[in-house]
Amino acid sequence: MGRIVAHPLTVGALANALNAELLGDPDTLIRSVSSLDAASDGDLTFFSDRKHRAAAEQVAACILIVRDVDRDISNGIRLIHPAPHLAFAQALDLLFPLDRVIAGVAAQAAVDATAQIAGAQIDAFAFVGARTRIGAGSRIHAHATLHNDVELGDNCNVHSSAVIYPGVRLGHRCIVHSGAVIGADGFGFQPVKNGWRKVAQVGGVVIGDDVEIGANTTIDRGAIDDTVIGDGVKIDNQVQIAHNCHIGDHTAIAGCVGIAGSARIGKRCMLGGAVMVVGHLSICDDVVVSGGSLVSRSIDKPGQYTGIFPITPHRDWMQIAAKLRRSIR
Amino acid sequence: MGRIVAHPLTVGALANALNAELLGDPDTLIRSVSSLDAASDGDLTFFSDRKHRAAAEQVAACILIVRDVDRDISNGIRLIHPAPHLAFAQALDLLFPLDRVIAGVAAQAAVDATAQIAGAQIDAFAFVGARTRIGAGSRIHAHATLHNDVELGDNCNVHSSAVIYPGVRLGHRCIVHSGAVIGADGFGFQPVKNGWRKVAQVGGVVIGDDVEIGANTTIDRGAIDDTVIGDGVKIDNQVQIAHNCHIGDHTAIAGCVGIAGSARIGKRCMLGGAVMVVGHLSICDDVVVSGGSLVSRSIDKPGQYTGIFPITPHRDWMQIAAKLRRSIR
Amino acid sequence: MGRIVAHPLTVGALANALNAELLGDPDTLIRSVSSLDAASDGDLTFFSDRKHRAAAEQVAACILIVRDVDRDISNGIRLIHPAPHLAFAQALDLLFPLDRVIAGVAAQAAVDATAQIAGAQIDAFAFVGARTRIGAGSRIHAHATLHNDVELGDNCNVHSSAVIYPGVRLGHRCIVHSGAVIGADGFGFQPVKNGWRKVAQVGGVVIGDDVEIGANTTIDRGAIDDTVIGDGVKIDNQVQIAHNCHIGDHTAIAGCVGIAGSARIGKRCMLGGAVMVVGHLSICDDVVVSGGSLVSRSIDKPGQYTGIFPITPHRDWMQIAAKLRRSIR
Secondary structure, eight states: OOEEEEEEEHHHHHHHTTOOEEOTTOOOOOEOOOOOOOTTTOEEEOOOOGGGHHHHTTTTEEEEEEOOOTSSOOOSSSSESSOOOHHHHHHHHHHHHOOOOEEEEETTOOEEETBBBBBBBEEEOOOEEHHHHHHOEEEEEETEEOTTOOOOOOTOOTTTEEOTTTTOOOOTTTTEEEEEEEEEEOOOEETTEEEEEEEEOOOOOOESOOOOOOTTTTOOOSSOOOEOOOOOOOOOTTTTOTTEEEEETOOOOOOOOOEEEEEETTOOOEEEEEOOOOOOOOOOEEEEETTTTTSSSOOOSSSEEEEEOOOHHHHHHHHHHHHHHTHHH | OOOEEEEEHHHHHHHHTTOOOOOOTTEEEEEEESSSTTOTTTTTEEOOGGHHHHHHHTTTSSSEEEGGGGSSSSOEEEESSSSHHHHHHHHHHSSSSOOOOOOOOOOOEEEEEOOOOOOOOEEETTTEOOEEEEEEOOOEEETTTTTTTEOTTOOOOOOOOOOOOOOEEETTTTTOTOOEEEEEEOOOEEEEEEEEEOOEEEEOEEESSEEEEEETTTEEEOSOOOOOETOOOOEEEOOOOOTOOETTTOOEEEEEEEEEETOOOOOTTTEOOOOOEEEOOOOOOEEEOOOOOOOOOOSSEEEEEEEEOOOHHHHHHHHHHHHHHHOOO | OEEEEEEEEHHHHHHHHOOOEEESSSTTTEEEESSSTHHHHOOOOOOOOGGHHHHHHHTTTTTTEEOOTTSSSSSSSSESSSHHHHHHHHHHHSOOOOOOOEEEEETTTTTTTBBBBOOOETTTTEEEOOOOEEEEEEOTTTTOETTOOOOOTTEEEEOOOOOOOTTTOOOOEEEEETTTSOOOOOOOEEEEEEEEEEOOOOOOOESSSSSSEOOOOEOOOOOOEEEEEOOOEEOOOOEOOOTTTTEEOOEEEEEOEEEOOEEETTTEEEEEOOOOETTOOOOOOOOOEOTTOOEEEBSSOOOOEEOOOOOOEEHHHHHHHHHHTTTTT
């Protein structure tokens, strides 16, 4: 059996919720879900890509969400929906509802007397600093730290061991995963005789609504002005966003990306895994950068950009590398 | 003097424990250890590679673990062993024994009443959620967080500020270093009008026995099915393993590696530092990928693979890069 | 208005502190600061680069720190200084003074009875282990962990959720940002039949004075000898420094850099973002490595080095990559 659901539903109730046509017994209970690859009898699963049609025919005893063109896939239970992937995501929200937020402060939390936290859940070992405001319906998990003067909107989740430095502002419905650090000092130093002089980082971080920030991601505070993350931006794990970057609305940033100081990324961009962006560049709206590329100059036309040395058997690589080196002699 | 040992031994006792031939006074006490490079009189050190023979002759007053072919290296104390490096590692385990686990819960810990923790050590500021089970001989260090329904085997170490999300399962003898985050949501979103819709990540993470997970490494939970880490896998620091990856037994992953979603890595592979693996690829057993390479296609033959742009003086690089760009005109 | 200062000063007082010539009313109060780009009336700002002269003329109602050659930039308030950027940094230190350290231990901290912490501030949920020594004027923030036998100098800041493993030593005036992990085990394993054998990591980490360590950066303890970070080294976020590395004084390491085991980096080097350094290499003093490069061989001459595959539109990239692959047929 696949993943057991937290809140079983009948297929009839699900069809209603999804506004889907139902083929089969409406009283059948959905007890488990699965990907198409791993599906077994009775699991709820879906497919929309024609190339998976053959695989879907093999799991005819599942409860399948399919498009109209695939309604003949089986004699079993089917929900007909124009966007099966989206419908499945909606089903997951119903079958695995989020923990309900229970407003209150755990006995082992540390909350400053001047913090404003009405309607939020503050778990054990959470730390909330002076004058920090947390919106209703938000949850601060065990070991999360919100320092002084932080503003967090409604219905946010700040996970364990995330750290939010003083003065950082986040909008509503933001999710900050464990180990993320928002608002640490930017890397600002001046060369002086015998080394480096630290430049105080007095800017802030301003984050919009509906932003998700992955585990162990870091977003530095601005040097003077703010670092700005737009609405709907989605940031994966282990990403580094340096001081004074601006990330446009609805841009998605995959894991291990690094964005150097004062770079400006447009709206609706997609940065693949491990992309690095040099500082003080700008990337316009609607740019896709392939994973592993280094963006070393500004991009002012939408489209896909790539800069990756092709992987080869090691022996071949040695020849290519030698040839490149020779090419400049 | 080198590193002072925590638990001094006589060379006689060590020779017995290693099953090594001893040349020299068995009652001499080992008080310190060192690498060959930094060795001074009386330190325990070793060498096995012939090219270090000359260096070893310079440290004749050390206690040396050597192979039989090097028994004439000095007139000092020598332990003759067929694998000096391995013997030295065994010696370290005796000279620096691990802290003994003292079962019990610190007064400042937060442990849910339904957790099962018999025989484990739970330190101050550790957090253990509902129904979580921790095996005997395991230690949960200060500020580690194990959320609800976690399963952790026997003789594990979860270090400070590591976070384990709900439902994650780990086997026996696992080590999770500080700041590691296991089971955060995978990066799963659907494009919708005006941005992205979060897809609930309801899969888990299943980790085998004898796995070591480095500091600040992240391993995401599966979208529907599980993310799976095999037995004996060794993962260095700052590694990102995305949702639904499968890592085969005894594979070693060096620092800063990123593995995108649903990638399948075989058994006994070695990924060098900063390797990036594109999602939905598969790498067969016994593949070695050179540090810094991006794996952009599946690999189905064992062997070493590389894709790195060769480093050169900056002026030369500008010529090579210009030549590459011109090559497509 | 720009960033509101924490501690307003008159321009007269600032001119005195900076030893700058003042043009304008000395009693004007500085209430806000800004970058040149974002400056509005009354903000303190600066410029020194001639190419920003036109922009500076647009913000004539600001309080401007300028060089003597630009004294005619406006009729407004000007402070004349030979190094405006440096003067501005000095001004920031006066206008945004650091929180004063208030020696004492918060009620919710956990400090071992044998720790030596006179003159330090230990916040709620800070953890300080046995025999650990913390210098006067240092602050250990909420959720920071200093394990047993750590030595921390005077006037240091260890931020929230940073973890310092047993036996690590740091000098004076060090800053450790949130989520940094210092002293976790190096990635040391020996190949054995059926996998890998862990090699105890018994070395330490020794860190000099005036070192700054970024958020979520990791520095591993040595295998036998120590990992060594020199005086004045500045390390950005998400950096990985493996066991037994040596980093020379005043070297600056940008975000996402990885340095493999036993690499030796000289003094006054600058490693750009995401640079990777292969293990057991050495880089001499005064080397600059461009961001994104992989250092795969030792560098023994000062200068700038680069190894980056140039980014192009994706279609062009496919041609270049195909051409490289063909070049070895």
